[in-house]
Amino acid sequence: MQVASYLKLSVAVAVATIALKAGAWWLTGSVGLLSDALESLVNLAGATFALMMVTLAAQPADDEHPYGHHKAEYFSSGFEGVLILVASLAILWAAVERWINPQPLEQLGLGLGLSIVATVLNGGLAWAMLKKAREARSMALEGDARHLFTDVWTSVGVVVGLAAVQFTGLLWLDPLIAIAVALNILREAVGLLRRSAAGLMDHALEPDIQQRIEATLNEFAHSAIRFDHVTTRRAGARRFVDLHMHMPPSWSLGRAAALRANVEQALMSAVPGLRATIQLLPMDVEAVTPDAEDPT
Known part of the structure; x- marks a missing residue:
């Protein structure tokens, strides 16, 4: 299944959730369940926008975007x-208002049952989406999956807390749960925004990927060949590396180009x-790269 299919x-x-x-909120009047429903509404808006951005990111490069549209996922x-x-x-x-003016809860059993069904749906989908996001290196799908996991843990907390309200009769537990949610x-919002900013700022590739690149280059390096100015960045699912390859000045252009092709193939593999x-x-x-020049 493709990334877009998961988002659909x-x-x-x-x-459904x-x-x-x-x-569940309408039956019980619980502000905790209301908070859970509001987060699912956010899930809908987020998944819809993610689907739009993944569709845009999949478009090929053009004259105005020669490097593609991969950053749309951020x-x-x-x-x-x-x-x-x-x-x-x-x-x-809503939680603070309910803390100030507590209200009795009704039909908790049925309301919690509906919430549990929704939680199971979200949990199964979130697990599958996160697995696919790691395979496809899709920031949009990862963001939606992590949001769904947040929704799952939110729902679990609400269910446990409202069960405690039902057994203890302590109404203040309901707004307390909502505040914790x-x-x-x-x-989670802060984490998503931080990762998005890192991507838009051309963040370097992960340390383990950089080590893999370095190990590949070391396979070709010897007394007549060396590499330097190795820089990496990530744009959506696409990864980039720029570097200089030094070789003997007596080599022909054809020989140098053939070696470069071998290095590129090894890196992509x-x-x-x-x-x-x-x-x-x-x-x-x-x-001398522009970044190395003295700005003064």
């Missing part, structure tokens, strides 16, 4: 982070989805 399924499940959780996770942030503030507002999803840009230089020439 996420939209469908979000609609909104109906289940809204029904807009998706950032948008979802903002939605989660707004939802957490709304939940906090809000703080939990606020933490070692790191799936990697795009390598290798500049050829004589051994006795050191290139």
Whole structure:
């Protein structure tokens, strides 16, 4: 199943869970279940926007976007982070009001049953989506999956807390649960926004990937060949590495180009989805990059 198919399924499940959780809130009057339903509404908006961005990211490069549209996925996770942030503030507002003016809860058994069904749906989908996100290196799918996991733990907390309300009769537990839910999803929002910003700022590849690149280059390096100015970055599912390859000045262009092709192939085999840009230089020439120049 493709990334877009998972997101379409996420939209469908979000609609179903909104109906289940809204029904649970309507039956019980619990602000904890209301907070859970609001987060599912955010899930729907987030999954819809993620689907739009994944579709955009899959478009091929064009004249205006010669490097492709891969970074569109970071807009998706950032948008979802903002939605989660707004939802957490709304939940906090509702919880504080209910703390000040507590109200009795009704039909908790049926309401909790509906919430549990919705939680099982979200949990199964979130697990499958996160697994696919790691395989496809999709930031949009990962963001939606992590949001769903947040929703799952939110629902678990609400169910446990409302069960405690039912057994103890302590109504203040309901708004307390909602506050805990809000703080939990606020933490998730900050994490998503941080990861989105890192992607938009051309963050370097993961340390283990950089080590894999270095190990591959070491297979070709010897007294006549050396590599330097190795820089990496990530844009959505695409990975990039730029570097200089130095060789004897007596080599023909054909020989140098053939070796470069071998290095590029080895790098792409070692790191799936990697795009390598290798500049050829004589051994006795050191290139000066703009970043290395003195700005003064």
